[in-house]
Structure formats: C-alpha cells, structure tokens
Amino acid sequence: MLPDFANPADWLPWAFASLMGLSILIYVVLDGFDLGVGILFPLATPAEQDRMIGSIGPFWDANETWLVLAVGLLLVAFPAAHGMILTALYLPVFVMLVGLILRGVAFEFRAKARDHHKRLWNRFFFVGSLMTALAQGFMLGLYIMGLEQSPATYAFGALTAIFLAVGYSFIGSAWLIHKTEGALQLKSVRWGRESLWGVILGIGAVSLATPLVSPRIFDKWLSFPEVIYLAPLPILSGLLILWLWRMLRSMPYAGDARSWLPFAVATLLFALAYLGMAYSFYPYVVPDRLTIYEAASAPESLFIIFVGACIVVPVIAGYSVLAYTIFRGKATELRYD
C-alpha cells in the first residue's frame, strides 16, 4: 500500500488521499458529536437544551471547517473525481447544504431572537442537524454502492442514512456524558445505550455490503493470508463495542470519574471502522472507476499545497487543542446576567 517516495507523481496523490481521509475522519467525529447533539435536541427540556447548546457553541464552527477542508482537498487534489462524485450526489448534497444552513444560522438566531421566535429556531436546529446527518449517510451508502443509481442502491442509502444519524446521536450522547452533569447526564447515558444498536447495525451493514458489491474488495479481505492480518480489525471493534455496552450500563461512575471514556472509545471505534473502509477502497477515489492516481492534479500544483499543508496543519491542530482546552470542563448554563 505504500507508494514510491522517490517519485512525486506516486507519493503526492497518496499523501493527499491520506490527508483527505484524515480530515473526513476528524470531521465525522467532531461534527458528528455536534450534529448528534442537534438530533437529540427535541428529547430534552428547554433548560437542558440551553445546556446542550452551551456544550457545542464554541466548537461547531471549527468542526464544520474540517468538511470544508475535506471537500477542498477533493476539489484541489482530485478535480476529476470531485466533479464525478458531486454531480452524481447532486440532490443529497443539496439536502445536506440546506441542513447545514438551517442549523448554522439557528445557533446564532435562537440566542438573539424574541422568545416566541426561539422555538422556531430550535426546530430549525433539530431539522437541520437531522437533514445533514441523513444526507451524509445516504451519500455514504451510494458511494459504497459505487455511485450506481437504482432502487436497490437507494434502499441501501436509506439504510445507511438512518444508521449514520443514529451513530451521530451515539457520539453526541457520549460527548454530553462528558460535558454535562445531573439529570441531563443520566439522560445522555440512556441515549447512548439506546443508540449503540445503530452503531452496531451500521458497521455491520457496511461491512457486509462492501465486499458483496465489489469482487475486488471481496478478494482484498477474504483471501489468504490477508484474512489473518485483517482479523484484528473486526475483533478489536467487537471488543470496543462490548466495552462501551458495559460502561454505559453502569455510568455515571462515582465522582463523575472517567466521564470522557465513552467519547474516547467511540472515537476509536469510528476510526477503526473508517480504517477498514479506507483499506477497502484504496486506491480508488470513485469506487472501481477512478483511482487517486488517475484523478490527481499536476504534481507541481500538489507540491505547492503540500508544503503549505505541512506547515499549517500542525498549527491548526495546535490551536484547535488550545480551544478545546480553554473550554474544557462541564458546559455551563450561559446567561447574560
């Protein structure tokens, strides 16, 4: 899987695919938790809702920027694939954008609007979060199906849409377990237990469907000796799920110990599932149609971006950590007075 580092036309597309993959993963975990909080929104009381917003308020904007970076990298590093993927996903992309618009502005408007308008913006916040998650899940499903458009692929897309929305709710509740206390924390633990099934079914459905759709992926996983090397991936995922299930049955622990653990383990689980998918599709950027090497921009242009990325991405990581440190601890009920 490793490229020839002596040849820029070989390692640059690989480096950009890795960078893009990493930013999608970071996006899914980070915007995943704040979209999840949005999906759980109607289940909470008004006071709890304010606390929930407080827990994601300082972060959501930066979280969403990882999506811009991921799509930006697709756009700049693999322009041919960018056009092919986005025109095939025209409508779900549109639904996602409307969702992102609604929830993004609802954040600001609900804090400033008259009281009787606030309920309307709350509803937009929930609907926007849900639309975004469903659209992303639908796109994931269609992508796994090789961007084919048929009733069967749409059905699979609908399934992944629901699973991803539940998956986001799961990581959202894991975030809330860490950021809240009292009744809302107890509620979050319950939401986490109830949405864990979505994660299990989602990972299961994708793991089953991917090799069945593509003989190439089937061979990549289920031929000897690969099957031995790859066995730790599903086994580890299974263990993590068991661990989460046990934790959520007895949380919160005395003195609020290890409240960060469910979110950390959920992140690990998402990363493992994602790694499996990345292994399946590499070196394709459009499944079984276009490889990253065929779709890549000119090496000179990629190199220009690569130099910048090497300097800037660590800086971004640094100040993101700074922001999460500044706003660490329990979310507070934020008031003007």
Place this chain on the structure above:
Amino acid sequence: METLDTLLLSRIQFAANISFHILFPTITIALGWVLFFFRLRFAQTGDEKWMAAYRFWVKIFALSFAMGVVSGITMSFQFGTNWPGFMETVGNIAGPLLAYEVLTAFFLEAVFIGIMLFGFSRVPGWLHMLATGLVAFGTTMSAFWIIVLNSWMHTPQGFEMIDGQAFATDWWAIIFNPSMPYRFAHMMLASFLTVGFLIAGVSAFRWILGDRSREVRAMLKTGVAIGALLIPVQIFMGDLHGLNTKEYQPAKVAAMEGLWDTQQGAPLVLFGIPDEEARTNHMAVEIPGLASFILTHHWDGELTGLNDFIAEDGTVLHPPVAPVFWSFRVMVGTGLAMLLLSWTAAWFMWRRRALHEGRIAGHWFAVEGLPKPLLWALVPMAFSGWVATLAGWYTTEIGRQPWLVQGVMTTEMAVADVPAPMVMGTLVTYLAIYAALLFAYIGVIAYLARKAAKGDDGQADDMSHSGKAGVMALSPAE
C-alpha cells in the same frame, strides 16, 4: 429570449448564491477590524463605552459570520455539483489558491471566533484581544485568496495550456496578476464603507429612538468617520481599477460606458437605454468627451467600442450590455450618495464642535450637531454598502461574460450535465431560504438595536443560550 436551460439556470443559481454570500463577508471583513479597534480602545482607556460598543457589534458579527460560513460552504460544493468543468480545466491553478484560503484563513477564523465570542471570562485579556485580532486577520486573508483567484480569472497569466488543462508556470505571476491589487483594495474599501454606513445607520436609529448613551455617540462618530474618510479614497481607487480594466478587459469598459463605436473624444453617457439589437442607446443624455477624459485623461483620447468585439462569424464576444451598464450606474450613484451624506454629516458634527468648543471638551466631533432629517437619512443608508457592493460585483462579473476565465474558457464549457428541472427545483428552494434568512437577519439587527436603545442590552429578560456570558459579564454595573 433565451430559454431556461441548464446553463442559464446554473448561472442564475450561482449568481444567487454568490450574491447572498458576498453580503456577509462584506460585513465581517471590516467589522472584525472595527471590533478589534473597539477592544483596543477599551484596553487603552478602560472606558466602558468601548466595551458596550464591542458587545453590541460582536453579536451582529457572530450572526453575519454564521451566515457567511453556511453560504460559503454551499458555494464550495457548487463548484462540483454545477460547474465541474471549471476545476477540470484550471484546477491546477484554482486548487492551490482555494487550499491556501482554507488552510490559512478558514481555520484561523473558525477556531478563534469561539474564543472571541465565548472566551472573555476564560482567557486573559491579551488572549481575548489577540483572538479578536486573529479573527479579523483571518477574514482579511480569506478575502485576499478569493480575490487572487477571482482576479486571475479576469486577468489570467503565469500558466500554459497543455491538452486543454492549465498548468502553472509562475506562481508569483498568478498571485500578483495585473488586476489583483486594484480589486483587493477596492473590495477592502467596499467592506469598510459597508460597515461604516451600517454602524452609522444602526446608531442613528438608536439615537432617533431616544438612546443618548455614550456608546451610541462613540459608534455614530466611528461610523460617520469611516464613511467620510474612506469614500474619497474609494472613488480614487475605483478610477484606478477602471483604468486597469480598460487595459485588460476593454469590452467590459465599453459595456459600462454604453459605447458602441470606437471613437476619439467619447462622451460620458449619464443616462440611456442600451439596445443590443439596434446597437445604440435610446434617450441618451451625454456629456461630450468626458468618458475619454476620465479613462485616458485626454479629451480626445480613443476608446474601443462594443462593435469591435464581434467575431468574423458574428459571434458576440462582449458581455450583455444593459446589465453591466445599469449596475455600474447604480454603484456609482450609491457611491455619490455616500459621499454627499457622510460629508454633510461630518461637517455638521465638526461645526457643532467648533460652536461649542470648551463645552464638549475632548470631542473633535459632536453628535448633537446632526439635524434630525440627516439622522433619518442615515438609517436607510445602513445597507447602502450592500447595494453598491452587489452592483459593483455585477458590473465586474457580468462584464466578464461570455468568458469564465478571460480568453481561456467560456462559462458554457464549465457547466455540469444536470437536468434543468433539478437545477430549477434547487434554485427555487435556495431563493426561498435566502429571502427568509435575509428577512430574519435584518429583523434581528433592528430588534437588537431597539432592545439596546431601551437600555436593555439583553441583560434582563434574555438568556444568551449560545453563551456570550464572558463578554456580557465584563461590565456588570452599567
């Protein structure tokens, strides 16, 4: 009449998106720096009025920022969904420029705006000030990279075409392309003017509602000063930009001037109805020689007319004339109204100081001097920056047609093969959402102004659910 095909619908959709989007960066670019100024003045003087001004405008900044982010994401996706040919042809050049925008500007803004909005009570004062400055710097960087790309599309250089794809040969030439410095300066000034008039207009509204607080005086002065000082600079800059356009995009200038035939001593058409069929202006009111004088600085200088941009086979290679002609006049007209109003206001405020020297000590500018009608005139002018910016934007972007990248690719070459009804459906939805959001946005600004004017700056009945507690907690006793 053209039919509503995918190309036209996609163009309308992109125009709608970018028109909606540009409203908000136009505010945040300069408002970020104005907030930094307020924050700095507060740190220097410890005077609460500066922090009150900061608190009021940071809310409008946050709202504008969110609107800009969500509509900006929409645009970045539309490159792929509606215009895949663009990146496939010039991706090697546009790609790195867009990547640098995301890397250097987007994250900077997005991370530090959290600290700027919510971090006041959590971080030391210097870090809060730094965060405010970095957000302002980030929005400016963002504007810089986008304008670099946009300018390159107008005046491309530093590349070669191989098999229908552009390859960069000289990045320095690409970034510092001939129209970039003019376009960037013009846009920055436009942003500061928009914000100056917005601040002046909203503060005048608060004054009319009876708000005589010290912060409203400080804000009104700041707004009027920005407007009065920068509008002459902008007019000068616009003139330089026009000269640059004449050199690189003469067809655009001809459309702006409504000039059909190449001639010496071309007249300035003050008013007229351009007719592309008859290739003449109806009901034209002209000043002889003035267009030549403005653009060549000679009364008998030669200007190229639109009829020179028709190919041998009859293909029209100049932009549609009427929209460019009209939007240019709207921009200039709005600019002149800004000049008139801000100078009149500044003069009244300055004269008042002269009359009452000693009484209002330390003020070089006194708001009391403003006559009521002038205050009332400032209120609708709060959004005059938007009108001028959009009109200017249409002038320059429609003026580029039929080219997407001047001389390299036409707009038609970039459009996606998506069914027209699908583009129509999404267009209608976007328009409805944008109209509703714009309505809500202006409504919330008016509501915040009214609430602040009642001396109730959100402290009593309203909870900040998105958490501006830090900023709010700063001056508990006011």
